[in-house]
Amino acid sequence: MLGCVIHGRGDLRVEELPVPEPGPGEALVAVRYGGVCGSDLHYWRHGGVGDFLLKEPMLLGHEVVGTVVSYGTPDPSAPATGTAVAVHPATPCGVCPECADGRRHVCRDTRYLGSAARFPHVQGGFAARIVVPAEQLRPLPEGLELRRAALAEPLSVALHAVRRAGPVAGKHVLVTGSGPIGCLVVAAARAAGAARITVTDLLPAALEYARLAGADTVVRADDPADAGWPSEGAEEDAVDTAVEASGAAAGLDTCLRLVRRGGVVVQLGMLPPGPTPFAGNLVVSREIELRGALRFDTEFDQALRLLAAEPALDGLVSAVVPVAETESAFALAADRGRSCKVLLDFGG
Template identity: 45%
Template sequence: MSGALPTEAVGLVVHAAGDVRVEVVPVRAPRPDEALVEVRYGGICGSDLHYSAHGAAGLSILREPLLLGHEIVGVVHTAAADGTGPAAGTPVAVHPGREDPGDGSVRYPADRPHLSPAGTYLGSAAHLPHTQGGFVRHLPLAATMLRALPPDLPLRTAAVVEPASVAWHAVHRAGDVAGRRVLVVGAGPIGALVVAVLARAGAAEIVAVDLHEEPLARARALGATRTLLATDTEALALVQPDVSVESSGSARGLATAISATMRGGRVVMLGLLPPGDQPVPVATAIAHELDLVGSFRFDDEIDAVVAALADGSLRVDDVITHELPVTDALAALEIARDPRRSGKVLLTFGD
């Protein structure tokens, strides 16, 4: 690809709770270690919905305009000037996180850099200034954040690499699931991808539970062996899984996971709950000697996900339900808010 570097592009920016705009934003020139990426697809995440509706996602509070988006794939427009990273024309997925230990006063395991206290993530208000996101046609990115994709892997499929990596990390935190019974609480896009990763990992039984039938149908398409409505409390009590993965991001969902899991089992807490105290049955977790394990984003699982998508062992296409151009992004956000209408909603940014 050649020609003058673009200086502006259409993007999706949240200015405050309820104030989201499709507007022209400046495109800065890449630094020597950065490539300029032409974004082709961007998946709408729950955090994008929280920022746009509430001005916050978990503990991250919006304090200045934020370009949304971190689930992005595209093609390298201009390679990094220092010679690192993929060449121009290479299709790429983006790892949106970068490690930063800060001043060293906060400890974290060296082999889990995604837990670094000052680490950044595209489209996040965790720090000030915010880390601007990727819902824009042209985006300069550090070459180290790019993962070259096989040429025969459709970019539309690769658009779920980032959330699939989150799901992959959660299943890793669950331990060895081969031959085991696993309950997935919440069958939204992340929960559905957890189902897909569990199926690939050889779980013998995968039971998905949700408030609505539509997401459960998508979970079945991705490998759930059984599905239940959350209102069927008697059936839930009989599941007694070895492992539960809570992906609804609600206190009631976590309570369901704790109550349903077999004694001595494990609960992976993947869904991001609101800040502050939560009304969950901790006494049950203690009495049943459950392992409560947190799962936050991912580290290098993205490479395994790309490989699994390329060889066909990880099936994800059924989670994608909608594609809309970035110019219709406000409508896309509304569609993504309704789990009965949609799974993963993708924005498109041109050819």
């Protein structure tokens, strides 16, 4: 079978790999689509994500959907063979203090598909056949096709970020960054009842995807004269909640300056390694709540239901590329002026 293996910075290979065999409690899944994520691009471009550096070759990918082929042991509670499924990429330990506190998404000993956060690395899902714990399989809701279901993992991230923001119904939400995650934050905020959503980005093409996802106003981040900007310091025009999805210090600064007094800013984008300067005095003087958001847990099931109900989100999939052309798919995904979400097609 073919799989996408990263060996180091700039060294991404499509390789022939042996088909794995499922053990007790495991399922063999025939992968159809895998979404190229920003973290996959970081491994390709930089040989790591933040402080998590590659120490051995690793199969990339954690946004995968496909069909169940077989199980290592019979499990009547699991989806039947042939069922279309999405794969939840996280396996929390279940015993650490965070898991016991109901925060499994920040488990200190979790295993996450395609991650170099631990060694040996957790091999990912970009292969024609993968073995995963059977409990990580989620049958697709009726009417949800595999292509759109491939958005479930990033949408789960977005849903968790909106959940971290608190109630947004009837509120004005600002999203900085309209990459795939930012666009899906728009969809998540809309589903949660936001009354107005403003999105900023540097690229006009990316902002058009934000409109497709449900943004009311889009603003060029490098154009302070753009009429769509909320007015800094104008209390009547301040946003209630801001989600920073660009991973840039400038985006965080924008959120802190435009959110109202007592408002909430959620840092979702992964900032560059090392210290990040920010307008900390605003956090104090306006009593702004600055919260982090990492991954997700039960939001994965909510994401599948939302995708089934919102077929327009399929428009965020800008390209589907055969696995044999993986490097060109990564180059396309890295060019935000030409793409939103790029999927690899493993053929089922």
